[in-house]
Amino acid sequence: MADRSDLVLDVKNLKTVFFTNSGLFKAVDDLSFTVKRGETLAIVGESGCGKSVTALSLMRLVPDPPGRIVDGSVLLEGTDLLALNETEMRKIRGNRISMIFQEPMTSLNPVIRIGDQIIEAVRLHRNLSSREAKDIAVEMLRLVRIPEPARRAKEYPHQLSGGMRQRAMIAMALACRPALLIADEPTTALDVTIQAQILALILDLQKELGTGLVLITHDLGVVAQAAQRVIVMYAGRKVEEAGVEALFAAPRHPYTRGLMASIPAVPAPGVAAPARLNEIPGTVPSLVRLPKGCAFAPRCPLAVKRCEAEYPPLTDWGGGHLAACWRAADVAEVA
Amino acid sequence: MSKMLLEVTDLRKHYPVRAGVLRRQVGTVHSVDGVSFSLGAGETLGLVGESGCGKSTVARSVLRLVEPTSGQIRLDGEDITHLSKTALRPHRRSMQIVFQDPFASLNPRMTAGDIVGEPIAVHGLATGQALEARVAQLFEQVGLRPDQMRNFPHQFSGGQRQRICIARALALEPRLIVCDEPVSALDVSIQAQVINLLIDLQKQHGFSYLFIAHDLAVVAHISHRVAVMYLGRIVEIAGKDELFRNPRHPYTQALLASVPIANPLAKKLAPLVDGDVPSPVNPPRGCAFHTRCRFAMERCRTERPVLKGNEHQVACLLNEGTGRGQ
Numbered sequence: 104m105a106d107r108s109d110l111v112l113d114v115k116n117l118k119t120v121f122f123t124n125s126g127l128f129k130a131v132d133d134l135s136f137t138v139k140r141g142e143t144l145a146i147v148g149e150s151g152c153g154k155s156v157t158a159l160s161l162m163r164l165v166p167d168p169p170g171r172i173v174d175g176s177v178l179l180e181g182t183d184l185l186a187l188n189e190t191e192m193r194k195i196r197g198n199r200i201s202m203i204f205q206e207p208m209t210s211l212n213p214v215i216r217i218g219d220q221i222i223e224a225v226r227l228h229r230n231l232s233s234r235e236a237k238d239i240a241v242e243m244l245r246l247v248r249i250p251e252p253a254r255r256a257k258e259y260p261h262q263l264s265g266g267m268r269q270r271a272m273i274a275m276a277l278a279c280r281p282a283l284l285i286a287d288e289p290t291t292a293l294d295v296t297i298q299a300q301i302l303a304l305i306l307d308l309q310k311e312l313g314t315g316l317v318l319i320t321h322d323l324g325v326v327a328q329a330a331q332r333v334i335v336m337y338a339g340r341k342v343e344e345a346g347v348e349a350l351f352a353a354p355r356h357p358y359t360r361g362l363m364a365s366i367p368a369v370p371a372p373g374v375a376a377p378a379r380l381n382e383i384p385g386t387v388p389s390l391v392r393l394p395k396g397c398a399f400a401p402r403c404p405l406a407v408k409r410c411e412a413e414y415p416p417l418t419d420w421g422g423g424h425l426a427a428c429w430r431a432a433d434v435a436e437v438a
Numbered sequence: 439m440s441k442m443l444l445e446v447t448d449l450r451k452h453y454p455v456r457a458g459v460l461r462r463q464v465g466t467v468h469s470v471d472g473v474s475f476s477l478g479a480g481e482t483l484g485l486v487g488e489s490g491c492g493k494s495t496v497a498r499s500v501l502r503l504v505e506p507t508s509g510q511i512r513l514d515g516e517d518i519t520h521l522s523k524t525a526l527r528p529h530r531r532s533m534q535i536v537f538q539d540p541f542a543s544l545n546p547r548m549t550a551g552d553i554v555g556e557p558i559a560v561h562g563l564a565t566g567q568a569l570e571a572r573v574a575q576l577f578e579q580v581g582l583r584p585d586q587m588r589n590f591p592h593q594f595s596g597g598q599r600q601r602i603c604i605a606r607a608l609a610l611e612p613r614l615i616v617c618d619e620p621v622s623a624l625d626v627s628i629q630a631q632v633i634n635l636l637i638d639l640q641k642q643h644g645f646s647y648l649f650i651a652h653d654l655a656v657v658a659h660i661s662h663r664v665a666v667m668y669l670g671r672i673v674e675i676a677g678k679d680e681l682f683r684n685p686r687h688p689y690t691q692a693l694l695a696s697v698p699i700a701n702p703l704a705k706k707l708a709p710l711v712d713g714d715v716p717s718p719v720n721p722p723r724g725c726a727f728h729t730r731c732r733f734a735m736e737r738c739r740t741e742r743p744v745l746k747g748n749e750h751q752v753a754c755l756l757n758e759g760t761g762r763g764q
């Protein structure tokens with residue numbers, strides 16, 4: 104195994120379930136992955152596949168009821184977060200592990216000035232005078248490239264534009280220099296030009312601070328431009344994991360392959376656009392009534408009898424390229 | 439020039455901004471500020487731009503769902519800008535709209551079959567068995583099973599609900615379908631199904647689409663021509679391939695550079711603009727983009743550029759002298 108000392112996060116066999124009116128289901132099932140210092144791991148997949156529940160599980164913020172983490176371990180810098188009580192977890196959350204959301208108002212308080220919110224977050228975890236904390240707050244706003252940070256620090260969230268608010272939330276999340284940052288669709292609600300600015304900002308800061316980043320997105324463009332490693336999820340499970348170049352060059356799972364072929368591309372010089380997009384037939388199955396074998400089998404062009412009967416194990420196809428598919432060896436040959 | 443199905447000339451929609459107890463007017467939102475374009479039969483014109491740039495207001499004005507402040511809308515050569523409700527009625531049939539949110543735009547208490555059949559019944563085109571048969575046919579056209587006609591909206595997935603909306607739009611055999619972010623709420627794999635369906639239906643029926651989306655790749659895929667909007671104005675309009683390969687307006691260039699490409703070997707993201715879109719309340723004078731433009735000259739602050747060119751039109755002073763912006 105590679106050097107484990109630079110591992111920031113080591114998740115093993117995470118399982119999070121929900122008890123709902125329509126039944127019990129596993130929103131995240133047997134999920135394992137690691138993140139190194141300064142590394143970006145993208146988690147990609149369609150709506151409802153368990154990306155956000157994974158993030159909330161790492162933060163220990165799964166609403167209980169109806170949800171509960173029932174199995175696994177989440178080692179953050181060697182400490183198992185799942186073994187901590189809520190008081191201990193509060194010392195770590197926002198300090199060693201932070202999260203930014205799609206909608207900045209989920210973590211910004213509308214009636215407190217931006218600067219004071221950052222000051223509060225910093226003083227919760229560090230023994231600083233209010234003067235020192237204030238300096239850090241302004242410095243953080245400068246770091247996320249908010250113009251006139253000292254003046255902006257005195258404003259309320261509603262006085263900022265959407266992009267500025269997102270920057271303020273990032274400033275708050277990074278104020279304590281966490282070892283791990285989780286970003287759940289951080290740019291999805293923003294306009295394209297602002298999206299690019301914010302994504303570039305997150306990546307710059309991550310490099311500068313050496314933070315490990317879990318980037319959750321449904322946008323394969325964002326994955327390709329930002330991540331070093333990628334996990335593809337389907338119906339609560341990891342179906343594929345690989346380095347970003349290996350994944351895009353030769354996806355091993357038919358679902359990943361189907362996703363890549365179904366996204367339209369902006370025309371590039373010398374590249375003929377396909378007349379039709381690839382379709383993945385059917386829809387994502389209900390988590391309450393998952394098929395016995397591979398959850399993707401009912402939509403899979405390569406499915407055989409075995410796929411319906413037995414769940415395929417995650418297999419290493421070389422160089423840490425994992426895929427859970429009985430037909431993975433044949434995927435490359437089918438266009 | 440061939441006859442155009444839709445011609446929009448100098449369309450404007452301004453909303454007053456009121457404040458205070460007396461609701462005094464303190465400003466004007468220039469939602470749409472002098473937009474002109476045309477759309478041929480069987481053609482798809484994509485309309486892109488960021489939130490608040492006026493795309494949806496253009497769409498709704500074309501359908502006369504909002505009353506334009508000024509300008510002209512011609513459908514098949516006839517000026518429909520000021521037609522009364524009754525006079526507009528026959529034209530309503532030929533123009534339909536598909537909205538972004540397939541969840542909000544369907545009545546939860548009606549069966550899918552009734553939703554699709556309603557416009558046919560309202561226009562008195564068919565009843566009873568004939569209506570039933572027509573609805574079944576529409577279901578098949580959009581890839582739904584006729585036996586699903588009895589189901590209610592909540593029993594369908596997002597992609598299927600959008601198919602119901604499309605079937606309803608098709609019911610009156612329109613010639614123009616305005617699609618306002620029709621796939622934005624859908625997952626990628628489902629998005630592809632709906633985009634393919636829209637393209638197939640156009641091939642079969644020959645109608646025109648005014649296709650509005652913020653996703654450039656989706657617009658690029660479905661459109662024949664593309665118009666780029668910024669703060670209520672069209673800044674560039676050209677054939678799809680031409681626009682994407684040879685974008686001339688600095689805003690179009692910035693927009694294209696901001697799209698993350700799904701290829702890890704392709705160039706990394708290079709945002710070409712800083713700052714946010716200015717407010718459409720009292721927008722900047724001159725070129726609306728000059729506050730964020732890397733090339734802005736003194737003239738751009740005061741002089742408002744107009745669309746110039748033939749096939750490829752650009753509203754940019756920088757482009758005027760040289761014929762290109764770099």
Ligand SMILES: Nc1ncnc2c1ncn2[C@@H]1O[C@H](COP(=O)(O)OP(=O)(O)OP(=O)(O)O)[C@@H](O)[C@H]1O
Pocket residue numbers: 121123130148149150151152153154155156157166169170321390
């Ligand atoms: N509080 C909750 N109560 C019940 N079910 C929940 C709750 N939160 C999430 N779920 C369910 O867990 C599953 C995984 O949801 P999750 O939010 O992780 O999806 P996601 O991958 O983040 O999707 P999206 O791309 O739409 O954000 C879904 O079936 C969802 O409905």
Ligand SMILES: [Mg+2]
Pocket residue numbers: 154155156287
């Ligand atoms: Mg989510």
